[in-house]
Amino acid sequence: MSKTIRRGPLRLRPYILDGKPTGEWQLDIPPHVTMTGRRERHKFPSRQQALDEANRQLMEIRSKGVIGYDTIPLARITLNEATRQWCENEKRRVRTLKKRKSSLESNLHRLKSILTFMGKDDVARITSRRMEEFQEHRLNQGRRPSTVNADIIVLRAVMKWSKEQGFVPEVPTVEPIPEDRKRVELPTQAEVSLIISALPSRLGVLARLLAETGCRKGEAFNLEWEDVNLVGQGYVEVRPKEGDGWTPKTRQSERRILLSDGLRDALASLSTKSSYVFPGRDPDKPMDNFRKALAAAAKKAGVKKHITPQTLRKAFMTWQAERGIPEHVLQAQVGHAPGSRVTKRYYIQATEEAKEKAVFSLRVLNAPNR
Incomplete structure (x- = not known):
């Protein structure tokens, strides 16, 4: 038996x-x-x-x-193999200038966790339910909702390519994880001025550049003197470096940023011995860390807020919005795509000063005595 x-x-x-x-x-x-x-x-x-x-x-x-x-008929190709082929296709897109190398590098980084979890799965078995299981797995690892949502976007890109190749009949969808907007206490313009004064001269100019232009820290760190014009209307240009050098985050990030007269003069006072405007300890390499110096300066200036280069970028956008600068102009200034929802959703904040100015008082006429 x-x-x-x-x-x-x-x-x-x-x-x-x-x-x-x-x-x-x-x-x-x-x-x-x-x-x-x-x-x-x-x-x-x-x-x-x-x-x-x-x-x-x-x-x-x-x-x-x-x-x-x-x-469900099997595709007879695993996600590992589909991803390998997708990557080859994306590398061709990079070589033909249809995609940025930095964007592909970011995709490859996110694919590591995806392939660890489901790389051996047949692509036909990657359903909406399977994506939900991946979301749960990543959250249990302590990853933020924004990180998990970005992972899913890359996974769906591979699945979309798989559909185009005829491996799967459709691209599965999954509900994004709600993202709580992180509240950042922005410094006032007066507080930023105090922080700049508390920094060494070169770092003070760097902080001023970040606060007055809203540029990303990587854009400032990799700025070379050949990218700077200090004659007449001063400006700096954010552009990719030759060869395999640094590249801006997106195509929209390539731009000319106009400078105030004060910032232009401050840049003109800096040494030009290095090719970089803000060199690191090795003058042949750009600076790569500014957070500690910025935090120390904030403490010295008596500013009891968490200040980072990203904080200054958010502060700039918020100040410009409060000044009434049109959104499309602001997006061009900071390197955001036209019409992007990122600007309002993640950067522009309602400051306490703006809320106080928005207090409304209705004029009420005294009612006649009866």
Whole structure:
């Protein structure tokens, strides 16, 4: 009499080695219900442990939906292989100037966690439910909702390419994780002036550049003197460096930034011995860290707020919005794409000063005595 136990499509049986029972039990999972499309076998020390796992697997299979995995035709290509081919396609796009190298590098970084979790899955088995499982997995790892949502965007890009190649009939969708807007206490213009005064001269000019133009710290750090014009209307140009050098974040980031007369004169006072406007300890390399000096200057100036280069960028956009600068002009200043929702959603904030100015008082006429 067979000792095989069935649980739906799953089978359990004693594990036999060299014709002799080992006391262990083996769980056989057929290929049509696995994520990889390949048969899986797992061993357990006891019959009960094997049964428990079989029941758990059966519940999971049934929870996938009414259709069931056995009706989904396999693509016969794993996400690992699909991603490899997608990357080759994206590298061609980089070589033909249709995509930035930095953008592809960011994609590859995000794909690491995706492939660790589901790289062996057949692409046809990557469903909305599977994406939700990945979201849950990443949140359990302590990742922020914005990070997980960005991971999903890259995964869907690979799945979209897979659909174009005929590997999958459609691109699965998943509801994004709500992102709480992080509240940052912005410094006032007076507080930033105090911080700039508390910094060494060159770093003070750097802080002023960030606060008066809203440029990204990487744009400021990689600024070279050949990118700076100090004659007449001063300006700096954000542009990619030759060869495999630094590149701006996006195409919209390539721009000319006009300078105030005061900032132009401050830049003109700096040494030009290095090719970089703000060199690091090695004069042949750009500065790469400014946070500690900025935090120390804020403390020295008595500003009890967390100040970073990103804080100054947000402060600039907020001040410009309060001045009534049109959004399309502001986006051109800071290197955001025209019409981007990022500017308002993540950068412009309602300061306490603006809220105080917005207090409204209705003039109420005294009612006649009756």
